[in-house]
Amino acid sequence: MTCRVLIGPGKRAAYVREAAGASQDLHAACQLTSMKLSLSKVVSGCRLGTLTNLGKNGVQTMELPGCLLYTKTGSPPHLTHDTLQAIKGVPAVVQLTLSTLVELHEVLEEYKEGIGKFIGMPESVLYCSLHDPGSPCPSGYNNNKTVSIWGYGGRMEMTGSKFMSMQRALQPDWIQCLSDGDTISGETSRKRAKKSVDRSLSFLDECLQLQEKSPELQGSVMVGVIEGGDMLEERLRSARETAKRPVGGFLLDGFQGQAMAKETKLKLMASVTAELPEDKPRLIHGIGKPDEVLECIERGVDVFESFYPYQVTERGCALSFSYDYNPDPEAAVIKQNGIQDAGKNGTEKDINETSKADPEITSFEIF
Amino acid sequence: MAAPSSCGPALSLRVVAECGLSKARACELRLPHGPVPSPVFMPVGTQGTMKGITARQLEALGCRICLGNTYHLGMRPGPELIKQANGLHGFMNWPQSLLTDSGGFQMVSLVELSEVTEEGVRFRSPYDGEEILLTPEKSIEIQNALGSDIMMQLDDVVSSTVRGPRVEEAMYRSIRWLDRCIAANSKPDQQNLFAIVQGGLDPALRTKCLEEMTQRDVPGFAIGGLSGGEAKDRFWRMVTLSTDRLPRGKPRYLMGVGYATDLVVCVALGCDMFDCVFPTRTARFGSALVPWGSLPVKNKQFAKDFRPIDENCDCPTCRRYSRAFLHALFRSETAAMHLLTVHNIAYQLNLMRSIRESIVEQRFPQFVRDFMRTMYGSRERYPPWAMEALASVNITLE
Numbered sequence: 001m002t003c004r005v006l007i008g009p010g011k012r013a014a015y016v017r018e019a020a021g022a023s024q025d026l027h028a029a030c031q032l033t034s035m036k037l038s039l040s041k042v043v044s045g046c047r048l049g050t051l052t053n054l055g056k057n058g059v060q061t062m063e064l065p066g067c068l069l070y071t072k073t074g075s076p077p078h079l080t081h082d083t084l085q086a087i088k089g090v091p092a093v094v095q096l097t098l099s100t101l102v103e104l105h106e107v108l109e110e111y112k113e114g115i116g117k118f119i120g121m122p123e124s125v126l127y128c129s130l131h132d133p134g135s136p137c138p139s140g141y142n143n144n145k146t147v148s149i150w151g152y153g154g155r156m157e158m159t160g161s162k163f164m165s166m167q168r169a170l171q172p173d174w175i176q177c178l179s180d181g182d183t184i185s186g187e188t189s190r191k192r193a194k195k196s197v198d199r200s201l202s203f204l205d206e207c208l209q210l211q212e213k214s215p216e217l218q219g220s221v222m223v224g225v226i227e228g229g230d231m232l233e234e235r236l237r238s239a240r241e242t243a244k245r246p247v248g249g250f251l252l253d254g255f256q257g258q259a260m261a262k263e264t265k266l267k268l269m270a271s272v273t274a275e276l277p278e279d280k281p282r283l284i285h286g287i288g289k290p291d292e293v294l295e296c297i298e299r300g301v302d303v304f305e306s307f308y309p310y311q312v313t314e315r316g317c318a319l320s321f322s323y324d325y326n327p328d329p330e331a332a333v334i335k336q337n338g339i340q341d342a343g344k345n346g347t348e349k350d351i352n353e354t355s356k357a358d359p360e361i362t363s364f365e366i367f
Numbered sequence: 368m369a370a371p372s373s374c375g376p377a378l379s380l381r382v383v384a385e386c387g388l389s390k391a392r393a394c395e396l397r398l399p400h401g402p403v404p405s406p407v408f409m410p411v412g413t414q415g416t417m418k419g420i421t422a423r424q425l426e427a428l429g430c431r432i433c434l435g436n437t438y439h440l441g442m443r444p445g446p447e448l449i450k451q452a453n454g455l456h457g458f459m460n461w462p463q464s465l466l467t468d469s470g471g472f473q474m475v476s477l478v479e480l481s482e483v484t485e486e487g488v489r490f491r492s493p494y495d496g497e498e499i500l501l502t503p504e505k506s507i508e509i510q511n512a513l514g515s516d517i518m519m520q521l522d523d524v525v526s527s528t529v530r531g532p533r534v535e536e537a538m539y540r541s542i543r544w545l546d547r548c549i550a551a552n553s554k555p556d557q558q559n560l561f562a563i564v565q566g567g568l569d570p571a572l573r574t575k576c577l578e579e580m581t582q583r584d585v586p587g588f589a590i591g592g593l594s595g596g597e598a599k600d601r602f603w604r605m606v607t608l609s610t611d612r613l614p615r616g617k618p619r620y621l622m623g624v625g626y627a628t629d630l631v632v633c634v635a636l637g638c639d640m641f642d643c644v645f646p647t648r649t650a651r652f653g654s655a656l657v658p659w660g661s662l663p664v665k666n667k668q669f670a671k672d673f674r675p676i677d678e679n680c681d682c683p684t685c686r687r688y689s690r691a692f693l694h695a696l697f698r699s700e701t702a703a704m705h706l707l708t709v710h711n712i713a714y715q716l717n718l719m720r721s722i723r724e725s726i727v728e729q730r731f732p733q734f735v736r737d738f739m740r741t742m743y744g745s746r747e748r749y750p751p752w753a754m755e756a757l758a759s760v761n762i763t764l765e
Contacts, residue, residue: 073695075702080709082424082683104695110671111691120687152699 034058035221035248037279045270045298051281055125055173056116056219060092064281064302065293068095068127070310072134074119077310081120093125095305096172097132098158102151105166114171114216127174127223128167129251130181133286133307136257139185144199147178160206168216174249175217176283178203179225181253184260193229196254197238200227204245221248223283226272230260235268239275249281252301256286266295273300290364294325315358317365371397372616375586376556377516380618386731389760390610390637393726396618398516399557400456400464403431405618405639406722408630408715409466410647414439415449415459417712418647419705422461428682428709429716431463432516434642437509438470438501442494446512454514466642467515468622469506469548469563471524483523485540503547507560511553519589520548522563527597534567537592541565542579549583561620563591564609568601577612587618590638594623599752603632607759610637627656627718631738632756634722635731646715650707653697655690656714658741662690664707669694682713732762739764 039049047064054060069076069091076084084090096115101108108115116122130149131137141148146157158166163178179200183193204224211217224247228234242250252272255265273282281302287293288308296304312319361367371381377399384393396403410417410425413436417425425433435455440446452458455465471488481490487502503521510518521544523537545562552560562580566573580588590609593602606621613619618639624630625643633641646656653665655676662669662676675685676693684693684706696703725734735757743749746764754764 073698073700074692075696075700078701078705080683080702080705081687082427082709083421083705086421086423100699107671107691107695111673118689118692120692 034219037064037281039278045300047278047297047300047302049302054092055123057123060123060125062092062125062303065297065304066093066302067091067304067306068093069124070095070133070305070307071100071119072097072132073100074115074121077313091306093127093174093303094121096126096128096170098128098130098163098166099132099135099149099151101128101170102149102156102166103153105169108169111169115169116171125174126170126172127176128170128172129176129285130179131285133256133288133305134310136184137182139182142180142182142199144195144202147180147199147203160203161210163203164207164210164214164217167211167220168214171216172220174221174223175207176223176251177207177225177247179227179251179253181225181227183227183229183254184257186259188229188231188259190231190234193227193231193234196227196229197234197241200225200238201241204242204247208245208247223247223249223251225251225253227254228268229254230264230268232268232271235272236275239272243276247280249283249303250276251283251285253285255284266299269296269301270299276300289362290321290323291325311360312362312365315360315367317358317361317367319364320366321364323364371395374617375559375584378559378586378618380616382615384727384729386635386726387729388732389635389757389762390607391634391722391726391731391760392637392639393723394618394639396639398432398464398559400462400516401431403464404723406630406634406719406726407432407640408625408719409434409640409642410712410715411436411642411644412459413644414443415455417708418651419701419708420712422459424683424709425712426461426463428713429720430712432466433461433463435459435465435467435513435515436470436473437467437506437513438473440467440513441470441509442492446509450512450514454512456514464516465513466517466519467510467513468519469510469521470501471506471519471521485543487521503544504551507548507551507553511558514554515558517559517561517587518552519561520545520563522565522591525565525567525592527567527593527595527602529567534569535572538565538567538572538576542576545580545583545585549585559586561585561587561589563589563622564613565592566605567592568597568605570604570608573605573608574612577609581612581614585617587620588613589620589622591622593621594629594643599750600755603636603752603756603759606633606638607636607756613637625715627658627715628739628742628750628753630715630718631722631735632753634726635735635757635760635762646711647708650711651704653703653707655693655707656711658738659744660742664690664693664703665697666694676710677714680710680713680717682710682717684710684713735762736764 034053036052037049041048049064051062111118116126137150146159149156149158167175180196183196224242226238226242228238283303284296284301285305287296287304293304371379373379379397381395382392383395394405409432411434415435449455449458481488487500489500492499506521523540525534525537562585564576564580566576593605610619620640621633621638624633624641625645655662655664657677669690672690677685693703725731739749
């Protein structure tokens with residue numbers, strides 16, 4: 001079973017089937033010839049590696065663990081291409097969100113050349129996720145056939161086919177598959193957790209089929225979404241079933257927010273990644289603080305979002321921390337050179353200002 | 368080409384070329400922070416920053432002098448802190464030249480209850496409610512702390528639409544305040560104090576003001592009290608009257624002028640330096656400046672327009688982004704304003720560069736004709752005041 005790779009005139013690779021065979025294997029083979037994960041080391045559950053052959057030209061790479069460049073409507077908040085260039089170490093993979101782009105469906109269909117060129121990032125590797133991490137979605141709007149996306153104009157119901165139609169217009173490199181992650185507000189019943197898994201698997205199968213029929217998306221990688229709320233059984237089922245499909249990577253979804261107890265979160269994460277193949281990246285949404293990032297890395301997660309710096313910015317703070325992380329949680333020491341120092345050295349006026357500041361302020365930032 | 372003439376210990380001006388027909392000239396100013404070619408447009412960075420772009424971006428666009436605002440910076444963060452930060456240059460991390468205005472205009476435009484007396488301007492600060500008295504001495508003290516290359520005198524500002532004895536009073540007071548400012552300047556070797564010619568729209572008053580002020584030993588002159596909503600045909604007459612009576616060897620700064628047509632005409636009338644919030648402000652409102660007018664990119668009509676703002680513009684925005692993307696971005700992201708700001712500043716600076724080139728290459732009148740045609744399309748649309756003004760300096764439009 002081989003895939004013959006055709007490079008069109010100055011455009012992206014198109015894959016051509018040479019022989020008939022199980023479409024699943026073929027699909028996986030095609031994707032494996034594109035993105036590749038090389039693990040160089042695993043230490044106490046932490047994976048060190050590189051993703052290669054990324055992007056339309058297949059030449060981009062990403063170090064793991066790593067993070068995505070957070071954008072809204074295709075732009076890093078407040079930054080332009082020029083100001084972004086002034087920053088060292090900008091992530092190679094850009095995170096787009098469907099919620100901030102969904103209103104551009106018609107425009108992009110007419111544009112035809114894909115979201116990367118439209119937003120002025122023709123060379124970047126693009127990952128399209130469903131929701132903007134900064135704006136959590138209201139609960140209760142998904143059903144067996146649709147998932148609701150909250151755009152600037154309000155709620156939009158996405159069926160599998162509408163979702164894939166949008167992806168055809170976007171042409172991202174990585175696609176978070178349409179999934180039901182509505183398990184993060186308060187207590188999730190077993191029934192609801194099961195639904196999130198069933199629906200997401202159903203969407204995955206539907207979208208993979210649609211992807212096969214879409215020439216524009218032959219070079220794109222589908223990221224399978226692992227759901228299941230806080231139910232271990234459901235999480236394991238989701239992980240195992242999703243891993244059977246020809247996905248290029250996995251997203252651990254439903255770990256956003258405060259509803260799940262920290263212990264539960266971490267245990268579930270570890271259980272999930274244990275079920276996943278080594279050679280495909282594991283993404284997670286909703287984790288941003290440095291200590292939490294490190295905890296997830298210890299449990300086999302590779303790729304993170306970077307909306308946390310944006311949140312810190314919006315409350316007028318600057319990130320500032322030096323950090324000793326001890327994998328033994330009981331002995332963990334965090335040097336807080338942020339708020340406490342400001343309180344000590346500042347005048348009374350400063351202290352008052354600090355206490356009036358946003359209660360969300362973490363120990364990693366200064367006001 | 369003349370040799371540079373010394374306008375003062377901290378400023379020299381060299382006339383590089385003169386238009387044979389009109390009063391336009393191309394010069395090179397030498398300020399403490401470097402050379403500035405003129406005619407020059409100075410973007411306004413009110414609170415020590417050009418809103419939405421970095422000092423480095425501004426410099427990369429070719430800007431060699433920009434404005435900071437004494438009123439705003441004097442209130443917040445205040446001269447003491449800026450002094451500690453190595454002056455406004457250090458505070459902003461801006462390596463090129465800076466011009467600060469006196470704070471006078473804001474007192475009138477921003478502050479509702481302000482009272483002008485011979486002493487100074489008394490008003491209530493909107494920042495903390497305190498009562499402030501801004502005197503010529505205080506204004507210069509703040510500007511000395513800011514360390515700008517060019518400082519403006521505190522003038523008694525009167526709206527150009529005001530008539531009657533107040534105009535005359537303000538004119539004479541501005542002369543007296545000029546003398547007080549000159550006396551108060553603690554760094555004449557490093558900072559250039561410019562006079563501001565007043566007199567409203569009255570030729571006699573303006574002439575009197577020019578007579579008096581040109582007798583003072585200042586390195587440069589500004590033409591003030593205009594560009595405030597007065598009728599254009601009175602405006603240009605005051606400009607040309609002023610440039611007729613200002614010394615050739617010193618820069619002429621026309622305050623508050625920034626619309627493209629106004630810039631071109633006033634260069635023809637002999638002005639060297641300009642400032643205006645318009646290009647940067649209009650960017651933040653979603654309008655991009657182009658040689659044929661302006662594009663309100665936030666309007667629906669641009670939603671599927673995949674061309675850059677201006678195909679002939681080489682700025683970072685036009686090289687990478689389309690009108691359609693800017694339109695989509697403008698709805699929710701500040702980055703859209705920043706991108707438009709970059710373009711609009713590039714547009715202004717490019718316009719000035721083209722003007723200057725045409726003067727140096729002895730083809731300024733033709734440049735003006737081409738400019739007007741591109742901007743207005745046909746002769747019927749040319750603004751009459753502009754045609755008159757240009758005709759007065761021997762530039763006829765076809």
